[in-house]
Amino acid sequence: MSEAADRTGTHAATRSRNQTGEKGTTLKGRSGVDAPPGIRGDTTVADRVVAKIAGMAAREIPEVHNLGAGMARALGAVKERVPGSGSDVTRGVAVEVGERQTAVDLDLVIEYGASIVDTAGDVRANVIQAVERMTGLEVVEVNIAVHDVHLPDEEDDSEQGGGRVA
Template sequence: MSKKTSYGLIRISNDVISTIAGIAALATPGIASMSGSISEGLTKRFRGKNAIKGVFVEVLESEATINLHVIVNYRTNIQAVSRELQENVRESVENMTGLRVVNVNVIVESLLIEL
Protein backbone atom coordinates (compact mmCIF):
# COMPACT_ATOMS: atom_id res chain seq x y z
CA MET A 1 0.00 0.00 0.00
CA SER A 2 1.36 3.39 -0.96
CA LYS A 3 -0.01 6.82 -0.22
CA LYS A 4 1.37 10.12 -1.40
CA THR A 5 1.28 12.99 1.08
CA SER A 6 2.51 16.56 0.87
CA TYR A 7 5.72 15.41 2.61
CA GLY A 8 6.39 12.40 0.40
CA LEU A 9 5.38 8.78 -0.01
CA ILE A 10 4.14 6.44 2.72
CA ARG A 11 4.54 2.76 1.89
CA ILE A 12 3.23 -0.04 4.12
CA SER A 13 4.43 -3.46 2.99
CA ASN A 14 2.12 -6.45 2.79
CA ASP A 15 4.34 -8.14 5.39
CA VAL A 16 3.38 -5.43 7.89
CA ILE A 17 -0.31 -5.86 7.09
CA SER A 18 0.06 -9.64 7.48
CA THR A 19 1.78 -9.18 10.84
CA ILE A 20 -0.98 -6.88 12.12
CA ALA A 21 -3.63 -9.37 11.00
CA GLY A 22 -1.77 -12.32 12.54
CA ILE A 23 -1.34 -10.60 15.91
CA ALA A 24 -5.02 -9.60 15.98
CA ALA A 25 -6.00 -13.16 15.08
CA LEU A 26 -3.91 -14.70 17.85
CA ALA A 27 -5.38 -12.23 20.37
CA THR A 28 -8.88 -13.52 19.59
CA PRO A 29 -10.17 -15.91 22.28
CA GLY A 30 -10.68 -19.40 20.87
CA ILE A 31 -7.93 -19.15 18.24
CA ALA A 32 -5.18 -21.62 19.14
CA SER A 33 -2.75 -20.70 16.36
CA MET A 34 -2.34 -19.85 12.72
CA SER A 35 -2.05 -22.70 10.25
CA GLY A 36 0.66 -22.65 7.63
CA SER A 37 0.52 -24.82 4.55
CA ILE A 38 3.07 -26.16 2.10
CA SER A 39 1.58 -24.10 -0.68
CA GLU A 40 2.23 -20.77 1.06
CA GLY A 41 5.65 -20.34 -0.51
CA LEU A 42 4.30 -21.14 -3.96
CA THR A 43 1.35 -18.81 -3.47
CA LYS A 44 3.67 -15.99 -2.50
CA ARG A 45 6.01 -16.58 -5.40
CA PHE A 46 3.55 -17.16 -8.22
CA ARG A 47 0.44 -15.18 -7.33
CA GLY A 48 2.02 -12.08 -5.83
CA LYS A 49 0.35 -12.60 -2.46
CA ASN A 50 2.05 -12.36 0.86
CA ALA A 51 1.98 -15.38 3.10
CA ILE A 52 3.07 -15.09 6.71
CA LYS A 53 2.10 -18.33 8.44
CA GLY A 54 -1.58 -18.64 7.74
CA VAL A 55 -2.17 -15.03 6.67
CA PHE A 56 -2.65 -14.12 3.02
CA VAL A 57 -3.07 -10.45 2.09
CA GLU A 58 -4.13 -8.94 -1.22
CA VAL A 59 -4.04 -5.15 -1.52
CA LEU A 60 -5.57 -3.30 -4.45
CA GLU A 61 -5.28 0.49 -4.29
CA SER A 62 -6.59 1.30 -0.80
CA GLU A 63 -8.57 -1.91 -0.17
CA ALA A 64 -7.45 -5.22 1.29
CA THR A 65 -8.69 -8.78 1.35
CA ILE A 66 -7.28 -10.97 4.11
CA ASN A 67 -7.46 -14.77 4.23
CA LEU A 68 -6.72 -16.42 7.59
CA HIS A 69 -5.97 -20.11 8.03
CA VAL A 70 -6.48 -20.90 11.70
CA ILE A 71 -6.56 -23.66 14.27
CA VAL A 72 -9.43 -23.30 16.75
CA ASN A 73 -9.55 -24.61 20.30
CA TYR A 74 -11.76 -27.67 20.72
CA ARG A 75 -15.19 -26.99 22.32
CA THR A 76 -15.23 -23.49 20.89
CA ASN A 77 -18.23 -22.18 18.97
CA ILE A 78 -16.49 -21.99 15.60
CA GLN A 79 -18.98 -19.58 14.01
CA ALA A 80 -18.87 -17.16 16.94
CA VAL A 81 -15.09 -17.15 17.22
CA SER A 82 -14.77 -16.73 13.43
CA ARG A 83 -17.06 -13.68 13.44
CA GLU A 84 -15.09 -12.15 16.32
CA LEU A 85 -11.86 -12.94 14.48
CA GLN A 86 -13.11 -11.18 11.34
CA GLU A 87 -14.04 -8.08 13.32
CA ASN A 88 -10.78 -7.98 15.32
CA VAL A 89 -8.63 -8.30 12.22
CA ARG A 90 -10.66 -5.77 10.24
CA GLU A 91 -10.51 -3.19 13.04
CA SER A 92 -6.79 -3.67 13.69
CA VAL A 93 -5.74 -3.42 10.05
CA GLU A 94 -8.01 -0.45 9.30
CA ASN A 95 -6.98 1.46 12.45
CA MET A 96 -3.25 0.92 11.99
CA THR A 97 -2.94 1.31 8.22
CA GLY A 98 -5.89 3.36 6.99
CA LEU A 99 -6.71 0.63 4.47
CA ARG A 100 -10.32 -0.36 3.93
CA VAL A 101 -10.62 -4.09 4.60
CA VAL A 102 -13.31 -5.43 2.28
CA ASN A 103 -13.05 -9.13 3.18
CA VAL A 104 -11.67 -11.19 6.04
CA ASN A 105 -12.04 -14.83 5.05
CA VAL A 106 -11.57 -17.43 7.79
CA ILE A 107 -10.53 -20.96 6.92
CA VAL A 108 -10.61 -23.27 9.95
CA GLU A 109 -7.95 -25.87 9.19
CA SER A 110 -8.02 -27.88 12.40
CA LEU A 111 -8.98 -28.12 16.05
CA LEU A 112 -6.56 -28.08 18.96
CA ILE A 113 -7.53 -30.86 21.34
CA GLU A 114 -5.81 -30.69 24.70
CA LEU A 115 -5.84 -33.92 26.67
Protein backbone atom coordinates in the same frame (compact mmCIF):
# COMPACT_ATOMS: atom_id res chain seq x y z
CA MET B 1 -4.86 13.82 -7.61
CA SER B 2 -7.94 15.81 -8.57
CA GLU B 3 -8.40 19.39 -7.44
CA ALA B 4 -11.47 18.40 -5.40
CA ALA B 5 -9.53 15.66 -3.64
CA ASP B 6 -6.63 18.06 -3.12
CA ARG B 7 -8.86 20.65 -1.43
CA THR B 8 -10.44 18.09 0.91
CA GLY B 9 -7.10 16.58 1.92
CA THR B 10 -7.93 13.13 0.54
CA HIS B 11 -4.90 10.91 0.03
CA ALA B 12 -4.26 9.06 -3.21
CA ALA B 13 -2.73 5.60 -3.08
CA THR B 14 -0.63 3.66 -5.56
CA ARG B 15 0.94 0.20 -5.65
CA SER B 16 4.72 0.26 -5.62
CA ARG B 17 7.86 -1.74 -4.94
CA ASN B 18 10.48 -0.51 -2.53
CA GLN B 19 14.24 -0.77 -3.03
CA THR B 20 14.25 -4.44 -1.95
CA GLY B 21 11.49 -5.32 -4.45
CA GLU B 22 8.85 -5.88 -1.75
CA LYS B 23 5.33 -4.94 -2.81
CA GLY B 24 3.50 -2.27 -0.87
CA THR B 25 0.93 0.50 -1.03
CA THR B 26 2.05 4.11 -1.10
CA LEU B 27 -0.36 6.62 0.39
CA LYS B 28 0.33 9.87 -1.41
CA GLY B 29 0.21 13.00 0.68
CA ARG B 30 0.20 16.59 -0.49
CA SER B 31 3.12 18.95 -0.70
CA GLY B 32 3.55 22.67 -0.23
CA VAL B 33 3.26 25.05 2.65
CA ASP B 34 -0.57 25.15 2.38
CA ALA B 35 -0.79 21.39 3.14
CA PRO B 36 -1.16 20.36 6.80
CA PRO B 37 2.11 18.94 8.21
CA GLY B 38 0.57 15.52 8.87
CA ILE B 39 -0.01 14.81 5.16
CA ARG B 40 3.13 16.23 3.55
CA GLY B 41 4.96 13.38 1.82
CA ASP B 42 4.29 9.76 1.02
CA THR B 43 3.86 6.70 3.26
CA THR B 44 4.47 3.19 1.94
CA VAL B 45 2.92 0.16 3.67
CA ALA B 46 4.45 -3.20 2.64
CA ASP B 47 2.13 -6.16 2.06
CA ARG B 48 4.06 -8.08 4.76
CA VAL B 49 3.12 -5.37 7.29
CA VAL B 50 -0.58 -5.91 6.58
CA ALA B 51 -0.07 -9.69 6.94
CA LYS B 52 1.72 -9.26 10.29
CA ILE B 53 -1.01 -6.99 11.64
CA ALA B 54 -3.70 -9.47 10.56
CA GLY B 55 -1.80 -12.43 12.05
CA MET B 56 -1.28 -10.73 15.40
CA ALA B 57 -4.91 -9.56 15.54
CA ALA B 58 -6.18 -13.10 14.84
CA ARG B 59 -3.93 -14.55 17.57
CA GLU B 60 -5.36 -12.07 20.12
CA ILE B 61 -8.63 -14.05 20.15
CA PRO B 62 -8.35 -16.62 22.98
CA GLU B 63 -10.18 -19.41 21.12
CA VAL B 64 -7.62 -19.36 18.28
CA HIS B 65 -5.08 -22.06 19.04
CA ASN B 66 -2.82 -21.51 16.03
CA LEU B 67 -2.71 -20.29 12.44
CA GLY B 68 -1.77 -22.24 9.33
CA ALA B 69 -2.82 -25.45 7.63
CA GLY B 70 -1.27 -28.77 8.69
CA MET B 71 1.94 -28.73 6.64
CA ALA B 72 2.57 -25.01 7.23
CA ARG B 73 2.26 -25.55 11.00
CA ALA B 74 4.63 -28.53 10.89
CA LEU B 75 7.25 -26.66 8.88
CA GLY B 76 6.79 -23.60 11.08
CA ALA B 77 7.37 -25.66 14.23
CA VAL B 78 10.63 -27.00 12.79
CA LYS B 79 11.73 -23.54 11.62
CA GLU B 80 11.03 -21.98 15.02
CA ARG B 81 13.38 -24.47 16.70
CA VAL B 82 16.27 -23.03 14.70
CA PRO B 83 18.08 -20.54 16.96
CA GLY B 84 17.53 -16.93 15.93
CA SER B 85 14.69 -17.63 13.53
CA GLY B 86 11.88 -16.48 15.86
CA SER B 87 8.22 -17.08 15.13
CA ASP B 88 6.51 -16.29 11.85
CA VAL B 89 3.35 -14.34 12.66
CA THR B 90 2.37 -14.40 8.98
CA ARG B 91 2.05 -18.21 8.86
CA GLY B 92 -1.54 -18.97 7.85
CA VAL B 93 -2.12 -15.42 6.60
CA ALA B 94 -2.45 -14.30 2.99
CA VAL B 95 -3.26 -10.74 1.95
CA GLU B 96 -4.10 -8.98 -1.26
CA VAL B 97 -3.41 -5.29 -0.99
CA GLY B 98 -4.73 -2.81 -3.53
CA GLU B 99 -4.48 0.94 -3.75
CA ARG B 100 -7.03 1.67 -1.03
CA GLN B 101 -8.37 -1.72 0.01
CA THR B 102 -7.14 -5.07 1.22
CA ALA B 103 -8.48 -8.60 1.58
CA VAL B 104 -7.23 -11.11 4.14
CA ASP B 105 -7.33 -14.93 4.11
CA LEU B 106 -6.68 -16.80 7.38
CA ASP B 107 -6.14 -20.51 8.08
CA LEU B 108 -7.09 -21.23 11.71
CA VAL B 109 -6.93 -23.97 14.31
CA ILE B 110 -9.66 -23.43 16.91
CA GLU B 111 -9.71 -24.71 20.50
CA TYR B 112 -12.12 -27.60 21.07
CA GLY B 113 -15.40 -26.44 22.60
CA ALA B 114 -15.31 -22.96 21.11
CA SER B 115 -18.07 -21.89 18.76
CA ILE B 116 -16.48 -21.75 15.32
CA VAL B 117 -19.03 -19.21 14.07
CA ASP B 118 -18.54 -16.91 17.07
CA THR B 119 -14.76 -17.27 17.00
CA ALA B 120 -14.65 -16.52 13.27
CA GLY B 121 -16.77 -13.41 13.87
CA ASP B 122 -14.48 -12.26 16.68
CA VAL B 123 -11.37 -12.86 14.56
CA ARG B 124 -12.90 -11.07 11.59
CA ALA B 125 -13.88 -8.02 13.65
CA ASN B 126 -10.48 -7.81 15.38
CA VAL B 127 -8.53 -8.14 12.13
CA ILE B 128 -10.63 -5.50 10.36
CA GLN B 129 -10.31 -3.07 13.27
CA ALA B 130 -6.54 -3.54 13.61
CA VAL B 131 -5.68 -3.35 9.90
CA GLU B 132 -7.90 -0.34 9.20
CA ARG B 133 -6.70 1.53 12.30
CA MET B 134 -3.01 0.88 11.68
CA THR B 135 -2.82 1.20 7.86
CA GLY B 136 -5.75 3.35 6.78
CA LEU B 137 -6.66 0.70 4.19
CA GLU B 138 -10.27 -0.47 3.95
CA VAL B 139 -10.60 -4.21 4.65
CA VAL B 140 -13.16 -5.48 2.16
CA GLU B 141 -13.18 -9.09 3.37
CA VAL B 142 -11.62 -11.48 5.85
CA ASN B 143 -11.98 -15.07 4.65
CA ILE B 144 -11.49 -17.71 7.33
CA ALA B 145 -10.78 -21.41 6.79
CA VAL B 146 -10.84 -23.57 9.91
CA HIS B 147 -8.39 -26.41 9.22
CA ASP B 148 -8.41 -28.17 12.57
CA VAL B 149 -9.76 -28.26 16.11
CA HIS B 150 -7.18 -28.53 18.89
CA LEU B 151 -8.20 -31.16 21.43
CA PRO B 152 -7.08 -30.74 25.06
CA ASP B 153 -5.20 -34.06 25.09
CA GLU B 154 -3.39 -33.50 21.78
CA GLU B 155 0.32 -32.78 21.83
CA ASP B 156 0.68 -29.03 21.52
CA ASP B 157 2.95 -27.42 18.91
CA SER B 158 3.95 -24.89 21.58
CA GLU B 159 5.57 -27.65 23.62
CA GLN B 160 7.88 -28.09 20.66
CA GLY B 161 8.40 -24.36 20.11
CA GLY B 162 5.79 -23.72 17.43
CA GLY B 163 2.73 -22.58 19.31
CA ARG B 164 0.58 -19.53 19.32
CA VAL B 165 2.09 -16.08 19.69
CA ALA B 166 0.19 -14.17 22.35
